[in-house]
Amino acid sequence: MSCAERPPAKAPEAAALEERLLPPPARSGDVDGGGGRRKKGEWEKTYLDVLGVCCSAEVALVERLLSPIPGVRKVTVVVPSRTVIVEHDPAAASHSHIGNKPNSLSVRSKFLQQLTRSPSHLCVVRRTPGAVKALNRAGLEASVRAYGGSGGVLAGGRWPSPYVVASGALLLASFLAPLLPPLRWLALASACAGAPPVLLRATASATRLALDINILMLLAAAGAAALGDYAEAGAIVFLFTAAEWLETLACARASNGMLSLMSVIPPTVVLAETGEVVAVRDVQVGAVVSVKAGEVVPVDGVVVDGRSEVDESSLTGESFPVPKQPPAEVWAGTINLDGYIAVRTTALAENSTVAKMERLVEAAQNSRSKTQRLIDTCAKYYTPVVVVLAASVALVPLLLGAQDMKRWYRLALVLLVSACPCALVLSTPVATFCALLRAARIGVLIKGGDILETLGEIRVAAFDKTGTITKGEFSIDEFHVVGDKVEMSQLLYWVSSIESKSSHPMAAALVEYAQSKSIQPKPENVTEFHVIPGEGIYGEINGRHVYIGNKRIMARSSSYTVPEMSDQQKGASIGYVICDGDLVGSFSLSDDCRTGAADAIQELRSMGIKSVMLTGDSRSAAMRAQEQLGGAMEELHCELLPADKVALVGDLKLASGATLMVGDGMNDAAALAAADVGIAMGLRGSAAAMETSHATLMSSDVLRVPAAVALGRRARRTIAANVAASVAAKAAAVVLAVAWRPVLWAAVIADVGTCLLVVLHSMTLLRDPAGRGNKEEVCRATARSLAMRAQLAGASDGAAFNAEVSGDRTKGCHCCQKPNRPVEQEHSVVIDIPLALSSAEHREIKITTATAKGGAGGCCSSAGKACGASTVTSDAPKKCCASKEDSRGARVKAPCCNKEGGERDSRKEGAQGCRDAKCCSGGK
Numbered sequence: 001m002s003c004a005e006r007p008p009a010k011a012p013e014a015a016a017l018e019e020r021l022l023p024p025p026a027r028s029g030d031v032d033g034g035g036g037r038r039k040k041g042e043w044e045k046t047y048l049d050v051l052g053v054c055c056s057a058e059v060a061l062v063e064r065l066l067s068p069i070p071g072v073r074k075v076t077v078v079v080p081s082r083t084v085i086v087e088h089d090p091a092a093a094s095h096s097h098i099g100n101k102p103n104s105l106s107v108r109s110k111f112l113q114q115l116t117r118s119p120s121h122l123c124v125v126r127r128t129p130g131a132v133k134a135l136n137r138a139g140l141e142a143s144v145r146a147y148g149g150s151g152g153v154l155a156g157g158r159w160p161s162p163y164v165v166a167s168g169a170l171l172l173a174s175f176l177a178p179l180l181p182p183l184r185w186l187a188l189a190s191a192c193a194g195a196p197p198v199l200l201r202a203t204a205s206a207t208r209l210a211l212d213i214n215i216l217m218l219l220a221a222a223g224a225a226a227l228g229d230y231a232e233a234g235a236i237v238f239l240f241t242a243a244e245w246l247e248t249l250a251c252a253r254a255s256n257g258m259l260s261l262m263s264v265i266p267p268t269v270v271l272a273e274t275g276e277v278v279a280v281r282d283v284q285v286g287a288v289v290s291v292k293a294g295e296v297v298p299v300d301g302v303v304v305d306g307r308s309e310v311d312e313s314s315l316t317g318e319s320f321p322v323p324k325q326p327p328a329e330v331w332a333g334t335i336n337l338d339g340y341i342a343v344r345t346t347a348l349a350e351n352s353t354v355a356k357m358e359r360l361v362e363a364a365q366n367s368r369s370k371t372q373r374l375i376d377t378c379a380k381y382y383t384p385v386v387v388v389l390a391a392s393v394a395l396v397p398l399l400l401g402a403q404d405m406k407r408w409y410r411l412a413l414v415l416l417v418s419a420c421p422c423a424l425v426l427s428t429p430v431a432t433f434c435a436l437l438r439a440a441r442i443g444v445l446i447k448g449g450d451i452l453e454t455l456g457e458i459r460v461a462a463f464d465k466t467g468t469i470t471k472g473e474f475s476i477d478e479f480h481v482v483g484d485k486v487e488m489s490q491l492l493y494w495v496s497s498i499e500s501k502s503s504h505p506m507a508a509a510l511v512e513y514a515q516s517k518s519i520q521p522k523p524e525n526v527t528e529f530h531v532i533p534g535e536g537i538y539g540e541i542n543g544r545h546v547y548i549g550n551k552r553i554m555a556r557s558s559s560y561t562v563p564e565m566s567d568q569q570k571g572a573s574i575g576y577v578i579c580d581g582d583l584v585g586s587f588s589l590s591d592d593c594r595t596g597a598a599d600a601i602q603e604l605r606s607m608g609i610k611s612v613m614l615t616g617d618s619r620s621a622a623m624r625a626q627e628q629l630g631g632a633m634e635e636l637h638c639e640l641l642p643a644d645k646v647a648l649v650g651d652l653k654l655a656s657g658a659t660l661m662v663g664d665g666m667n668d669a670a671a672l673a674a675a676d677v678g679i680a681m682g683l684r685g686s687a688a689a690m691e692t693s694h695a696t697l698m699s700s701d702v703l704r705v706p707a708a709v710a711l712g713r714r715a716r717r718t719i720a721a722n723v724a725a726s727v728a729a730k731a732a733a734v735v736l737a738v739a740w741r742p743v744l745w746a747a748v749i750a751d752v753g754t755c756l757l758v759v760l761h762s763m764t765l766l767r768d769p770a771g772r773g774n775k776e777e778v779c780r781a782t783a784r785s786l787a788m789r790a791q792l793a794g795a796s797d798g799a800a801f802n803a804e805v806s807g808d809r810t811k812g813c814h815c816c817q818k819p820n821r822p823v824e825q826e827h828s829v830v831i832d833i834p835l836a837l838s839s840a841e842h843r844e845i846k847i848t849t850a851t852a853k854g855g856a857g858g859c860c861s862s863a864g865k866a867c868g869a870s871t872v873t874s875d876a877p878k879k880c881c882a883s884k885e886d887s888r889g890a891r892v893k894a895p896c897c898n899k900e901g902g903e904r905d906s907r908k909e910g911a912q913g914c915r916d917a918k919c920c921s922g923g924k
């Protein structure tokens with residue numbers, strides 16, 4: 001059996017497969033804590049599809065049934081996806097269930113087939129047949145889900161149960177009763193035919209003295225039959241069971257979406273050196289595995305050999321191939337498209353990004369939002385109140401000797417049917433579930449319904465600059481020796497050695513710069529190292545005490561005053577090197593805004609959200625980013641310490657309301673936590689940020705921020721509509737019954753119909769909002785993919801590349817042909833620098849910019865390179881790299897007003913530095 005060739009769709013021989021997927025118990029039992037193995041005594045999770053879970057009423061039942069099973073620690077019921085997650089001790093469970101395999105071979109082989117496509121941890125499957133049996137005995141229709149597979153029984157195309165079919169057919173036949181009166185008995189038969197599964201569940205919940213929809217419906221049907229309304233009784237049972245079936249289908253679609261997110265990691269990997277095939281969970285950190293074209297990358301790691309393009313959409317939601325060559329990072333679950341790569345593992349399978357993502361999504365879906373908690377509390381009282389009401393409607397008129405008792409009984413039955421708050425209870429979780437799923441698909445991991453709802457309330461968005469608005473890829477503009485204490489080579493050696501210990505984006509640029517001057521860093525010679533937040537770093541090398549950082553660090557470590565900036569240095573970040581109290585070097589570096597950052601901020605503005613920049617970098621660097629954004633930020637705060645950022649976030653919350661903070665999680669973890677919603681940037685960003693922030697952007701596409709806010713708003717609207725619909729439907733059914741006449745089947749339709757409606761309406765959240773086609777996405781994708789390819793191909797000359805991708809610029813966007821129009825906008829910008837450092841500088845500048853802007857200008861200006869955000873149509877004045885005026889008439893020099901179209905030559909100054917910039921978006 002060759003595991004290397006993994007035919008995902010075909011099911012190889014069942015026995016061989018079982019051998020592979022279900023290792024002998026001895027092996028899984030003796031795992032130790034070492035290496036890639038699971039630790040002894042760790043809990044495992046098994047996922048069950050439980051169709052009988054309809055609303056929160058069944059949650060307690062499921063828990064009661066499963067908790068007593070030995071080895072089961074925790075039972076979690078996810079109502080919207082009808083999933084039960086059983087956490088159990090594999091050792092205990094396997095002890096009591098050795099050889100105890102799922103009963104029917106057909107079911108078993110069916111899901112063994114699914115296992116071929118699913119990850120490793122599935123040996124647990126056979127250890128919980130007890131759970132499945134217990135649930136099925138209570139009529140809950142449970143089955144084990146192949147984790148990561150394409151959905152257990154829930155997978156689409158499931159037919160209605162024979163009970164539903166029989167009930168429907170009999171009911172239909174009974175409609176011929178006017179022609180042949182005895183046929184009316186068929187309606188009663190229809191009720192009986194559909195009843196068994198309902199009866200099973202009703203009994204299960206009656207035994208624990210709970211009142212659920214099954215009991216209510218049975219009572220209503222029995223009542224109707226007792227009153228002689230056989231047709232009504234049949235209709236109640238049939239409508240109820242049929243609606244349940246439809247709802248299951250709908251839920252199946254939603255949860256299938258979840259499963260496709262839990263991507264398809266192969267169970268085995270091939271070690272590159274030996275060709276040996278090992279289970280993915282046994283792969284150690286540092287092992288090199290080979291990944292052929294078309295295969296799924298099985299582990300997180302770095303490419304050490306080969307070259308390929310990888311589809312990362314399962315993680316980032318961005319559907320374009322990303323070129324990879326050493327030493328690029330790759331992630332488990334992404335697809336190697338067209339080349340061979342060897343990957344050195346950097347994390348165990350269970351710690352891979354996709355595994356963490358799975359855990360987060362799962363936890364998010366289990367968490368209850370405040371709306372949901374409120375509704376659940378109301379629902380708890382609703383049912384008993386309505387049942388008591390129904391009882392009094394039946395009994396009081398009887399005691400008073402009313403005439404038309406049949407009418408009163410029917411009214412009581414209508415109330416009884418309306419007593420299940422099913423739709424209301426489902427209104428929030430299903431919508432939240434779908435929205436979270438949608439968010440994950442577009443590469444935004446949101447940790448729960450509460451955060452989703454808060455996202456919809458956001459009024460201010462604060463952005464960190466370095467690594468969030470900008471790429472965090474600095475280029476060194478200048479590097480000087482100051483004084484004659486050291487030589488250049490010595491200085492570069494110190495700086496690069498100490499910087500190799502820092503994770504700040506500037507560090508990488510400085511190390512690279514030294515290497516380009518043939519100086520190799522020697523981090524091992526750095527005896528002491530620490531980071532001074534907001535200032536820079538300190539290191540001891542060969543007995544020297546060296547500080548590297550901004551002007552604050554200079555003030556701290558020397559008696560020098562900050563030298564005047566040269567003209568060349570305006571708009572850059574300036575750094576100083578201080579050795580034993582003497583200023584020995586200075587450098588300047590700059591960084592560019594990310595593609596789409598400007599559009600993201602414009603989009604937020606169009607949604608009525610104010611954008612603010614919070615940066616630890618210098619004022620000039622902040623201004624430069626602002627220029628590149630076309631003046632989109634409404635406030636700039638610079639030279640901030642991490643604590644200043646926290647304080648500012650607090651101020652924004654007070655002044656403007658719900659505040660969103662987007663950061664790369666390096667120096668703004670505290671600010672992210674302080675915001676109402678903190679979004680950490682990127683796959684590349686620290687993994688810790690992913691776990692501590694409220695939400696994570698899996699790609700570096702800032703445009704996902706407005707998308708996430710829009711999704712939050714949509715989710716809130718959907719939930720509100722769901723709640724309104726479910727309340728209105730109940731009210732309408734009762735009003736109709738009181739005002740006109742009690743029609744039982746109408747009440748049933750109002751009940752189960754709204755349930756279905758709520759599910760279907762929530763599922764619209766899974767789709768893209770109307771009017772925002774995929775075109776925009778595709779445009780951006782192609783643009784970026786092309787840009788990256790060009791980068792990899794070493795396109796040294798931007799011109800050729802631009803010509804290739806830009807097509808006919810005058811027509812507008814090359815992919816969607818929308819014209820790129822310059823947009824006039826005027827707004828004031830507040831620039832704020834903390835008082836402590838500079839003289840109180842707080843001024844407002846009126847900036848009018850004409851940008852060929854995404855939203856209004858052409859769908860893909862965000863695509864930058866391809867579509868040319870910088871394109872200016874013929875009627876707009878062309879004044880390349882023009883300067884603009886601030887309100888005082890002072891000229892603010894634009895170093896390169898829009899670089900989207902080309903690359904900046906860092907050695908040249910200002911406008912001359914703009915190579916191929918189809919410029920002037922900043923010009924008036």
Ligand SMILES: Nc1ncnc2c1ncn2[C@@H]1O[C@H](COP(=O)(O)OP(=O)(O)OP(=O)(O)O)[C@@H](O)[C@H]1O
Pocket residue numbers: 464465466467499502503504506507533534535536537548549550573574575614615616617618640641642667
């Ligand atoms: N490793 C380093 N080497 C040189 N300078 C550094 C280093 N780390 C920090 N600095 C200096 O300290 C300043 C503040 O750093 P900090 O990390 O707080 O903010 P930032 O990353 O520049 O900006 P942002 O807050 O927008 O992410 C930097 O602008 C830089 O001048």
Ligand SMILES: [Zn+2]
Pocket residue numbers: 054055056057213420421422423
């Ligand atoms: Zn219900």
